[in-house]
Amino acid sequence: MSERFRIGLLGHGTVGGAFAELLRERADGVEHVTGLRPEITGVLTRSRGNFDEILENADLIVEVMGGLEPARDYVLRALRAGRHVVTANKQLLSRHGEELWDAARERGAQLRFEAAVGGVVPVIRVLQESLAGAHIDRVTGIVNGTTNFILTEMARSGLSYGEALAEAQRLGYAEADPTEDVNGADAAAKMAILARLAFDTPVHLDQVVYEGIEHLTSDDMQYARDLGLGLKLIGTAERIDGGLAVRVHPAFLYAGHPLASVAGPFNAVTVESPAITEITMSGPGAGGPQTASAVLGDVISAMIPPAQTPPTRERLEIVDDVESAFYLHMEVADRPGVLAQVAQVLGLQGVSIKSVVQKGLGENARLVMVAHPILESKFYAALEMIAGLDFMRARPRAIRVIEAEYV
Ligand SMILES: NC(=O)c1ccc[n+]([C@@H]2O[C@H](COP(=O)([O-])OP(=O)(O)OC[C@H]3O[C@@H](n4cnc5c(N)ncnc54)[C@H](OP(=O)(O)O)[C@@H]3O)[C@@H](O)[C@H]2O)c1
Numbered sequence: 001m002s003e004r005f006r007i008g009l010l011g012h013g014t015v016g017g018a019f020a021e022l023l024r025e026r027a028d029g030v031e032h033v034t035g036l037r038p039e040i041t042g043v044l045t046r047s048r049g050n051f052d053e054i055l056e057n058a059d060l061i062v063e064v065m066g067g068l069e070p071a072r073d074y075v076l077r078a079l080r081a082g083r084h085v086v087t088a089n090k091q092l093l094s095r096h097g098e099e100l101w102d103a104a105r106e107r108g109a110q111l112r113f114e115a116a117v118g119g120v121v122p123v124i125r126v127l128q129e130s131l132a133g134a135h136i137d138r139v140t141g142i143v144n145g146t147t148n149f150i151l152t153e154m155a156r157s158g159l160s161y162g163e164a165l166a167e168a169q170r171l172g173y174a175e176a177d178p179t180e181d182v183n184g185a186d187a188a189a190k191m192a193i194l195a196r197l198a199f200d201t202p203v204h205l206d207q208v209v210y211e212g213i214e215h216l217t218s219d220d221m222q223y224a225r226d227l228g229l230g231l232k233l234i235g236t237a238e239r240i241d242g243g244l245a246v247r248v249h250p251a252f253l254y255a256g257h258p259l260a261s262v263a264g265p266f267n268a269v270t271v272e273s274p275a276i277t278e279i280t281m282s283g284p285g286a287g288g289p290q291t292a293s294a295v296l297g298d299v300i301s302a303m304i305p306p307a308q309t310p311p312t313r314e315r316l317e318i319v320d321d322v323e324s325a326f327y328l329h330m331e332v333a334d335r336p337g338v339l340a341q342v343a344q345v346l347g348l349q350g351v352s353i354k355s356v357v358q359k360g361l362g363e364n365a366r367l368v369m370v371a372h373p374i375l376e377s378k379f380y381a382a383l384e385m386i387a388g389l390d391f392m393r394a395r396p397r398a399i400r401v402i403e404a405e406y407v
Helices: 014-034 051-056 071-080 090-107 123-130 145-157 161-170 185-199 218-226 288-303 338-348 376-387
Strands: 003-010 036-044 060-063 084-087 138-142 229-240 243-254 266-273 277-284 323-331 353-359 366-375 397-402
Touching: 003 014, 003 051, 003 071, 014 036, 014 288, 036 051, 036 288, 051 071, 060 071, 060 288, 071 084, 071 090, 084 090, 084 288, 090 185, 123 185, 123 266, 123 277, 138 185, 145 161, 145 218, 145 229, 145 266, 185 229, 185 243, 218 229, 218 323, 218 353, 218 366, 218 397, 229 397, 323 376, 338 353, 338 366, 338 376, 366 376, 376 397
Parallel strands: 003 036, 003 060, 060 084, 243 397
Antiparallel strands: 138 229, 138 266, 229 243, 266 277, 323 366, 323 397, 353 366
C-alpha cells in the first residue's frame, strides 16, 4: 500500500467540484506515476470546512475559490507552513505574485498555477521549463475564451455584440456577470503573469494597458473582411526599446497570423524568440473539467520533484506608447474632397495609408482604411482632428491591426 498524499481543497464550485471528481477517477493512475496515493482530506466552501484544520491535514493545498481575500491569506499561510499550493487564480497572481513566489521560495514549497492562464494550454510549463533558456522577444495570446467566442460569432453569423454575448451565456461560455471577460481585465491579468515569466521582470496587473470588446460592431468585421482581416482580442507582451510593453486590445489580424484561425472558446499563445522562431500552443480556454485537468497536472508535478519560480533579475521599464497599424472606419458625408481632407489630416501627423475602401452612397457613405504603423499617440491625435471635420456623420472608429505575417 502506497503512502498517502493529502490534498486540502479550497473551493468546491465549477473547478473544485470537477477536480474532486477527476481525482477520484484518476487516483490509480496518479499513484502509478508518483508512488503516492492522492486523497482529498478537507474541503472548504463558504458553508463548510475550517482552513486551519484543512491545512494541518494536508501536504498540498489546491486553491480554486477565486477572489483576492481570503485566497491570498490562505495561500500565504499554506506556503509559510511549507505546503505546496496549486492555484487557478489569475487575479491573485497578477496582483500579489511576487509576495507569493517569495513565500514559496523561502520555505522550499512549490506554487504552481498552470490553470491560471490559458485553460488547459500548458503555456506556464513551456515558459518555465521548455523555454527557460530562450531569449523571448514577444508573447502574443488569445487568452480569454469568452471574448473569442463572441468575436467568432459576430464575424461568422453577423450577430451584434449583445446577441453574441447572450449566445455565449446560453452555451455556458460566459458568466452571468461577464464584465471582467468583455472589458479585457481577465486577459490583462493573464498577460501580466505570462509577461512576468517570459521576460523575468515584475509585472503587476496595474501596468497592463487594456481595452475590451464591448464597443465593437459587426459591420467593422464585415468591412475588414474585404481587407483580408479578422478581429481578435489580443494580449501582447513585447520588448520595445529596452523596455517591456504589455497590452490587451481588440486587433485585426491577417489570415497568415498563427492566431487568426483560433475560433470559438479556444485559447492560444504564440511565443517568439530568435532561437526558436515561433511556437504556438492552443486548446480549450476554460471549463470545469478542462481546468481541473490542468490543476491535476500541477498536483502530480508537485508530488514528484520540486520546481521553483525564481525571483526576477530584470527591472524593465514599462513602455506605453508603441507603434501600431490601424484600421479606421469613418461615416462621412457623400461629397467630393472628403478623402483628400482626411488624407491631409493624417499626413500632418505622419500617418500614411496602406489601403482604402469607399463604400455606400448618401447616408451610408463610408471610408474605411488601413494605416501603416505609427506611434499610437500620433494616430490618436490625427483621429481627434478627423472627428472634428464637418463632414463626419459619427465619431471615427479605430482598431489596431497586427501586420506581422508568418509562414
Ligand atoms: N471556471 C473556469 O472555467 C475557470 C477556468 C480557469 C480558472 N478559473 C479560476 O478558478 C477559480 C475558481 O473558479 P470557479 O469557476 O470554480 O468558481 P465557483 O464556481 O464560483 O466556485 C468557487 C468556490 O469557492 C468557494 N468560495 C468562494 N469564496 C469563498 C470564501 N471566502 N470562503 C470559502 N469558500 C469560498 C465557493 O463556496 P460556495 O460553494 O459556498 O459558494 C465555491 O465552492 C477562480 O480563481 C477562477 O478564476 C476558473
